[in-house]
Amino acid sequence: xIGPRPTVGRTVHWISPAxxxxxxxxxxxxxxxxxxxxxxxxxxxxxxxxxxxxxxxxRQGTTANTWCWPLNFQPLAQTPR
Numbered sequence: 001x002i003g004p005r006p007t008v009g010r011t012v013h014w015i016s017p018a019x020x021x022x023x024x025x026x027x028x029x030x031x032x033x034x035x036x037x038x039x040x041x042x043x044x045x046x047x048x049x050x051x052x053x054x055x056x057x058x059r060q061g062t063t064a065n066t067w068c069w070p071l072n073f074q075p076l077a078q079t080p081r
Contacts, residue, residue: 003069006030006040006060013071014044014054017064025067031057040067 006012006027013022029041039057046052059066 006038006067012040012042012067012069014042014058014067015062015064016046020064022068022070025054027067028053029057033059042067 008027008030010027012025012027014025015021016023023044023046025042025044027040028043031039031041033039037059039059041054041057043051043053060068062068
């Protein structure tokens with residue numbers, strides 16, 4: 001896995017199989033895959049369309065029908081107290 005573990009409510013990119021373009025998505029569920037990796041369910045926000053949940057959980061990756069962190073993603077720094 002690249003980056004932190006996904007959690008519900010995080011914004012990610014879904015790689016659309018139709019266009020290979022990144023589409024905004026919100027993580028709605030996180031599940032452990034059999035190999036120890038994480039799979040997520042997403043609601044995606046395609047331009048000009050109403051939000052829609054994807055019908056199945058998907059893996060992290062950089063190919064069609066996978067999710068990835070936005071390219072400018074930076075984990076939050078710990079704030080000193």
